[in-house]
Amino acid sequence: MKISYLVFGIVFITVLTIVPNTLGATSSGKNVILDQFSLKVNQTSSEPASISVKFLNVTGDSRCPLGVACIWQGDVTVVVNMMKNNQDMGNFNLINGLGDKNATAQIARGYFLQLVKVEPYPSNGMHIQLSNYTATFTLSQAGQLSPLKQFKSGTTAQEVVCNTGLELVIKSEDGSPACVSHSGASVLMERCWAIMNTTVNNSS
Numbered sequence: 670m671k672i673s674y675l676v677f678g679i680v681f682i683t684v685l686t687i688v689p690n691t692l693g694a695t696s697s698g699k700n701v702i703l704d705q706f707s708l709k710v711n712q713t714s715s716e717p718a719s720i721s722v723k724f725l726n727v728t729g730d731s732r733c734p735l736g737v738a739c740i741w742q743g744d745v746t747v748v749v750n751m752m753k754n755n756q757d758m759g760n761f762n763l764i765n766g767l768g769d770k771n772a773t774a775q776i777a778r779g780y781f782l783q784l785v786k787v788e789p790y791p792s793n794g795m796h797i798q799l800s801n802y803t804a805t806f807t808l809s810q811a812g813q814l815s816p817l818k819q820f821k822s823g824t825t826a827q828e829v830v831c832n833t834g835l836e837l838v839i840k841s842e843d844g845s846p847a848c849v850s851h852s853g854a855s856v857l858m859e860r861c862w863a864i865m866n867t868t869v870n871n872s873s
Contacts, residue, residue, distance in 0.1 A: 700781060700809035707805045716808045720776060723750045725760065727787070727802050732766065735792040742766060745787045747804050753777045779811040816846040838863035 703717045708724035715721045729746040733739035744766030751758040753776060761774040763784035772784040785805040791797060816829045816837075831837050831848035838847050838854050840863055847863060857863040 700811055703808045703810055705785070705805065705807045707803050709803050710799055714806075718780060718808075718810070719754045720780060720808060721752045722782060722806060722808070724804050725750055727799060728762070730787075730791065730797065732791055734795065735790065737793050744771075747784060747787060747802075749774075749782070749804075749806075751776050751782060753780070776808075781809050781811070783807045783809065816848050820846050 706714045706716070706722075708714055708722070710724055710726065713721055713723040725748040727745065727747050729744075731743035732745055733741070733743045744764050746762055746764045748760055748762055750760050751774070758776055761782070763774060763782070764771040765784045765787055774782050776782055783806060785807055788803045788805075789795075789797060789801065816831065820826055820829060826839050826844055826846040827837075829837055829846040829848070835848040836851050836854045838849060838857060839845070840847055841861055847857075849857060849863075854863065
């Protein structure tokens with residue numbers, strides 16, 4: 670009997686180690702890139718999720734010109750207007766050269782626009798006309814929340830979404846969701862630690 674408990678303990682720990690998302694304690698924390706696109710001033714791009722982006726202006730370009738020794742690298746600021754579902758989300762200043770935080774704006778809940786680069790890069794003695802600027806952006810969406818965070822935010826255990834390659838099971842002990850590998854799900858169900866999502870009902 671002690672040996673069987675020991676074997677189960679080893680298998681259980683292995684499953685949790687291989688699939689850290691099992692208990693929903695972590696999430697990827699990474700944004701999923703929906704699209705990357707380039708715009709010239711006054712151009713508008715229609716992106717996924719009914720989002721549109723218009724490149725309005727370049728309000729500052731202090732980037733260190735090529736061929737010149739500068740104390741700092743400088744930065745470039747662009748202004749964009751963003752809309753979602755035909756609703757004006759406002760104008761945003763995005764600064765390239767001061768880190769991702771300054772180059773990124775949250776359009777709506779879970780959606781982000783980042784300024785990746787602005788071309789052309791200035792060279793010594795060069796004046797860039799506004800019409801010659803091209804800005805490259807990425808539109809991204811926040812990565813999938815962990816099962817536990819989805820559950821605590823109001824999503825029912827049966828409706829929790831797992832990352833690709835993982836299977837949703839419900840913990841027998843408290844009815845909370847977990848995302849595990851297919852092989853891990855079989856082991857946990859055999860040991861009565863979890864039940865399949867499809868078997869959950871009111872009597873459960």
